[in-house]
Amino acid sequence: MAANNKNRMSVSKMIEQQKQKRKFFNQLERFIPTLLLIIASISVLTTVGIIYTLFAESVAFFRNVPILDFLTGTVLKPLSQNPEFGLLPLLNGTIISTVIAMLVAGPIGMMSAIYLSEYAPDHVRRVLKPLLEILAGVPTIVYGFFAFTFVTPLLRMIFPSIEATNILSPGIIMGVMIIPMIASLSEDAMSSVPNSMREGALALGSTKLETTFKVVIPAALSGIIASFVLGISRAIGETMIVAIASGSSKNFSFDITGSMQTMTAYIVEVAGGEAAAGTTIYYSLYAVALTLFVFTLMMNLLAKYISRKFREEY
Amino acid sequence: MSTVMEKQINLKLVRNPNERYEPEVPKEVVYDTKGLNLWYGETHALKNINMDIKEKEVTAIIGPSGCGKSTYLKTLNRMVELVPIVKTSGQITYKGKNILDKSFRVEDLRTQVGMVFQKANPFPKSIYENIAYGPKIHGIKNKKVLDEIVENSLRGAFIWDELKDRLGDNAYGLSGGQQQRLCIARCLAVEPNVILMDEPTSALDPKSTLRIEELVQELKKDYAIVIVTHNMQQAARISDKTAFFLNGEIIEYDKTDHIFNNPTDQRTGDYISGRFG
Amino acid sequence: MATRYMDAVLVEKRMSSRVRKNTGFKGLFFASTLFGLIVLAVLLVRIFTQGIEYINIDFLMNHLSTDASRAGIMGAILGTAWLMVVVIPVTMIIGVGTAIYLELYAKKGKLQSFIATNISNLAGVPSIVYGLLGLTLFVRTLEFGNVILAGGLTLALLVLPIVIVAAQEALRAVPGQLSEASYGMGATKWQTVRRIILPAALPGILTGAILALSRAIGETAPLTVLGIPALLIPFPSGVFDTFTALPMQVYYWTIDSSLVAEYANLAAATIIVLLILLFLLNSIAILIRNKFQQRY
Numbered sequence A: 001m002a003a004n005n006k007n008r009m010s011v012s013k014m015i016e017q018q019k020q021k022r023k024f025f026n027q028l029e030r031f032i033p034t035l036l037l038i039i040a041s042i043s044v045l046t047t048v049g050i051i052y053t054l055f056a057e058s059v060a061f062f063r064n065v066p067i068l069d070f071l072t073g074t075v076l077k078p079l080s081q082n083p084e085f086g087l088l089p090l091l092n093g094t095i096i097s098t099v100i101a102m103l104v105a106g107p108i109g110m111m112s113a114i115y116l117s118e119y120a121p122d123h124v125r126r127v128l129k130p131l132l133e134i135l136a137g138v139p140t141i142v143y144g145f146f147a148f149t150f151v152t153p154l155l156r157m158i159f160p161s162i163e164a165t166n167i168l169s170p171g172i173i174m175g176v177m178i179i180p181m182i183a184s185l186s187e188d189a190m191s192s193v194p195n196s197m198r199e200g201a202l203a204l205g206s207t208k209l210e211t212t213f214k215v216v217i218p219a220a221l222s223g224i225i226a227s228f229v230l231g232i233s234r235a236i237g238e239t240m241i242v243a244i245a246s247g248s249s250k251n252f253s254f255d256i257t258g259s260m261q262t263m264t265a266y267i268v269e270v271a272g273g274e275a276a277a278g279t280t281i282y283y284s285l286y287a288v289a290l291t292l293f294v295f296t297l298m299m300n301l302l303a304k305y306i307s308r309k310f311r312e313e314y
Numbered sequence B: 001m002s003t004v005m006e007k008q009i010n011l012k013l014v015r016n017p018n019e020r021y022e023p024e025v026p027k028e029v030v031y032d033t034k035g036l037n038l039w040y041g042e043t044h045a046l047k048n049i050n051m052d053i054k055e056k057e058v059t060a061i062i063g064p065s066g067c068g069k070s071t072y073l074k075t076l077n078r079m080v081e082l083v084p085i086v087k088t089s090g091q092i093t094y095k096g097k098n099i100l101d102k103s104f105r106v107e108d109l110r111t112q113v114g115m116v117f118q119k120a121n122p123f124p125k126s127i128y129e130n131i132a133y134g135p136k137i138h139g140i141k142n143k144k145v146l147d148e149i150v151e152n153s154l155r156g157a158f159i160w161d162e163l164k165d166r167l168g169d170n171a172y173g174l175s176g177g178q179q180q181r182l183c184i185a186r187c188l189a190v191e192p193n194v195i196l197m198d199e200p201t202s203a204l205d206p207k208s209t210l211r212i213e214e215l216v217q218e219l220k221k222d223y224a225i226v227i228v229t230h231n232m233q234q235a236a237r238i239s240d241k242t243a244f245f246l247n248g249e250i251i252e253y254d255k256t257d258h259i260f261n262n263p264t265d266q267r268t269g270d271y272i273s274g275r276f277g
Numbered sequence C: 001m002a003t004r005y006m007d008a009v010l011v012e013k014r015m016s017s018r019v020r021k022n023t024g025f026k027g028l029f030f031a032s033t034l035f036g037l038i039v040l041a042v043l044l045v046r047i048f049t050q051g052i053e054y055i056n057i058d059f060l061m062n063h064l065s066t067d068a069s070r071a072g073i074m075g076a077i078l079g080t081a082w083l084m085v086v087v088i089p090v091t092m093i094i095g096v097g098t099a100i101y102l103e104l105y106a107k108k109g110k111l112q113s114f115i116a117t118n119i120s121n122l123a124g125v126p127s128i129v130y131g132l133l134g135l136t137l138f139v140r141t142l143e144f145g146n147v148i149l150a151g152g153l154t155l156a157l158l159v160l161p162i163v164i165v166a167a168q169e170a171l172r173a174v175p176g177q178l179s180e181a182s183y184g185m186g187a188t189k190w191q192t193v194r195r196i197i198l199p200a201a202l203p204g205i206l207t208g209a210i211l212a213l214s215r216a217i218g219e220t221a222p223l224t225v226l227g228i229p230a231l232l233i234p235f236p237s238g239v240f241d242t243f244t245a246l247p248m249q250v251y252y253w254t255i256d257s258s259l260v261a262e263y264a265n266l267a268a269a270t271i272i273v274l275l276i277l278l279f280l281l282n283s284i285a286i287l288i289r290n291k292f293q294q295r296y
Helices: A002-029 A032-064 A067-072 A088-119 A122-137 A140-156 A168-191 A195-203 A208-219 A221-237 A240-245 A263-272 A280-309 B002-015 B069-076 B106-112 B127-137 B143-156 B160-166 B176-188 B206-219 B232-238 B256-261 B266-272 C008-054 C057-061 C074-105 C110-122 C127-141 C148-172 C176-184 C189-218 C221-226 C246-258 C262-291
Strands: B029-040 B043-054 B058-062 B086-094 B113-116 B194-198 B224-228 B241-246 B249-255
Touching: A002 B127, A032 A067, A032 A280, A032 C074, A032 C110, A032 C127, A032 C148, A088 A122, A088 A168, A088 A208, A088 A221, A088 A263, A088 A280, A088 C008, A122 A168, A122 C008, A140 A168, A140 A240, A140 C008, A140 C189, A140 C246, A140 C262, A168 A221, A168 A240, A168 C008, A195 A208, A208 A221, A208 C008, A221 A280, A221 C127, A240 A263, A240 C221, A240 C246, A263 A280, A263 C127, A263 C221, A280 C110, A280 C127, B029 B069, B029 B224, B043 B069, B043 B224, B043 B249, B058 B069, B058 B232, B069 B086, B069 B194, B069 B224, B069 B241, B106 B113, B113 B176, B113 C176, B127 B143, B127 B176, B127 C189, B143 B160, B143 B176, B160 B176, B176 B206, B176 C176, B206 B224, B206 B232, B232 B256, B241 B256, B241 B266, B249 B256, B249 B266, B256 B266, C008 C262, C057 C074, C057 C262, C074 C110, C074 C148, C074 C189, C074 C246, C074 C262, C110 C148, C127 C148, C127 C221, C148 C189, C148 C221, C176 C189, C189 C246, C189 C262, C221 C246, C246 C262
Parallel strands: B058 B224, B058 B241, B113 B194, B194 B224
Antiparallel strands: B029 B043, B029 B086, B241 B249
16 A cells, blocks of 8 residues: 555646646636637628628619619610619529429428338338438539430420520429438428327328328428428529529520529629629629528528427427 | 555455544544535525535435435535536635635646546546546656556556456446446546545446445545445445435434434434335 | 217228228339439439540540540549648638537527527528629638639638538537546546547547538539639649639530530539549548447
C-alpha cells in the first residue's frame, strides 16, 4: 500500500503542476462558446445575404419596370428593342410543369407509400425503400439529359407533333424525381399510425384496403399533405430538367407539347448569357428569383405549419 | 518491511470485518453540508440537508426512489448542474471551501472527487485509453507515466490480472461487472480523495456485486466513499455510516450498526424492515 | 325475436368481392412502387449503352475540344475535384461547428430555435437562388470572378444545412452517460466535446458529410448562374482558376446535341463518370455507417 501511496502523491502533484500550465488553455476555452456562435451565425448570414441580394437588386428592377406590369404582364421580351418584362409566361410555365410533375409523383408516390407502409413484408421493404431513395440521389442534370434525349422522342410516338423542347417530358421526369420524397415522407406518416388503430378495424372484418383508406390515411393525413406541399415546392424550384428539356419559349401558352420557360430556366438562360450588370435584363434575374424564393418559402412554411398544427395525438 | 506488514494487517482486517480498526487520531471531515436546499424548477428536491462525511469511511445513503439520495450525491460533485433548471441554497464545504460558491471551479472539484455511475459507462475506446483519459485531460502526456498510472489504477480496482493482456481491446467487449470495475479504475487514475458511487451494482449479477463490494472495502483505506444504494443488505455489509433519506429530507444519519439495529426514528425502522417504500 | 340487421349470406357474398378488390389494389400499389424503379433502370441502361463505348483513356485524359472525336473531360474532372477541395473543409468546419453550438452549447431558447428554424428554411431554398447569391457575393462583390473558390463556396453554402442536420443527429445520438463520465473526472466542457462526444459522433457526421458532398458534386444550377465558360481548354491548378465541372460539361453537351448529334453520347459518357463517382462516395458512406455502428 505504501508504494501505491507514493505514486498517489506523485500523480496528484503532477495534475496540480499541469493545472498551472493549463491556465492558458482554460482562458482560451472561455471563448469557445462565442466562437461557435459566430460559426453558427453563418447560416443566418446566408439567409440575410439571400434576402438582401434579392431585394436590393429587385428594387433596382422595379425602378425601371413597374411592379404591377411585372406581375400581370403576359409578354416577356427581354432582348427586344422595346423589352417587356411580364412574369406571367414564366409563372405559367412553372405552374404547368409543377402540375404535370405532381400528377405523376402524387398518385405514384402515395401508392408506393401505401405499399411500403401497409402491404410490403419487412424484407421486401428493406430492399425497395433504399432503391427508391436512389431516385432522389440522381443529379437533376442526369434527369434533364434523359428527358431531352429519351423521353421526348418516346412521347413523339404518342404525340407526333411534340416539339423537341416541350414542358410535358421534363414535367413527367420531374415527377419521377419527386416520387421518393412523397413516398418516403408519406410512409413515415402512415407508419407512425399506431397498430392498435389498424387492429381495431381489421378485427371488425375490414380488408387491408379498407383499413388503409378509412383508418390509416385519415389518421396520417397531415403528414401526407405536408409531403405533397414539399413536393410542389421542390418542383417549383427544380431547374436543370426544365432548363434542358423545355427550352426557352416565352410565349404565354397552354400547349404542353410545346416549349415553355419556367422561372428557374429563365434565370439559367439570362445569367448564362452573361447579362451585363446594371442592365434591366440583369436586374430582372433578381426579380424572378425573388418571386421564386417567396413561392418556395411559402410552400415550405405551409408544409411545416400543416404538419405541426395538425399533428395527430395518438 | 513496513509495506509487507501493512498489507498483512489490511488483509487480516478484510477477513474479520467485525474487528474494525479504530484509529487513535479522529478522522478528518471531507464534506460538511449545512442547510442545503435544492430545487428542480418548482420541485423542492432537497430540504435542509445537514451531513458530514469523513475520510476513510464508507457512507451509505438509502431511501425510496425519488427521495433525493442521488440528487444529493450529484450535488457533492456538482454534476446536478447538468440539469439547467437546478437552484441551490445553503453550503457544502469540501476541505474548508464552499463548493456551491460560483467562484469554485467545478473541474477542480471533479478531479478530486471521482464518480461511479449506476450503469457502467466506459468510453467507446480501448481499455488503456479509458484509464488514461483522466490523466491526459489533466495534461499528463508522458507515455511511461501513463503506462504506470494505467497499471496502478487497474491493480487498484483488482482487475489488472484479467485485463493486462488486452489493454488495446475496446472496453465494450467486457462483461458488465468488468466494465463497472473498469469505470472504478478509471476514476482511481486521477487519484481522487472521495469516490461517489450511484447504485454501482444495481445493474450487476450477485457475483460481480460481491467483487465490487470487496473492492469498496479495500478502497476505503485510502478514500472517502459515498454510496447510494437500494440494497439494504449492501448498506449494512459495507458501510460505516448510513443516512436515510425520505422526501428530500434526512430522517436519520448515524453509525450503520445503530441505523440497522436500533433506529431512532420509526420511519427508518419501517423502511429497513420493508414495511414501505 | 330481435331483428338481425346483418344478413350473413349477403355479407359473405360481398366479402369475396371486397377481398378481390384488396388483392387487386395490392397489385396496383406494388406496381406503383416498381414504376419509379423501372424508370431508374431504363435511365441507367439507356445512358450506359449510349455512353460506355466513348469511355476510354483519351476521353478521360484529354482537354476539351469542339471536335467530338478528340474531346476529353480531364478539365471537368479536375474542376470537380477542386470544388471538393473547397467544399469539404468549409462544410465540415461550419457544419460541425454549428451543430456543436446548437446541440451542446446553446441554451434552449429563442436564439437557438431561431437559428434552427433558419437552417431548416435554408434547406428548402432552390439551388438556383444560391447561384444568384454566389454570383452577387463571391463573383461580383468580392471580385473573385467565376473561379473555383466562388463555385466551391456557393456549393458549400448550398449543402451546409444537410451537414448541420446530419451532425446534429449524430451528436444527439451520443449517450449522455459518456459525457457524464467525462465531466465526473473533472474534464472541461470543450475537453469532453473534443475527446468523447465528437469521436463518438464522427461516423454519423462523416456519413452525412459524404452525402452532402455527393449532392454538391451533382449540382449544376448554381454553377450555370456563375458563368462557367462552355469551352475551357487549360486545366485548373488552384482555387483562383476558372473551371468547368462534370455536370456543367453534361449540360453544355446536352443542349448542343441538337447541333452536333455526337455530343449527346459524350454527355452520356460524362454522366457515367459522374454516376460512378457518386456511387463510390455513397458506398464509402455506407461502409462507414456499417463499420462504426456504435454499440453503446
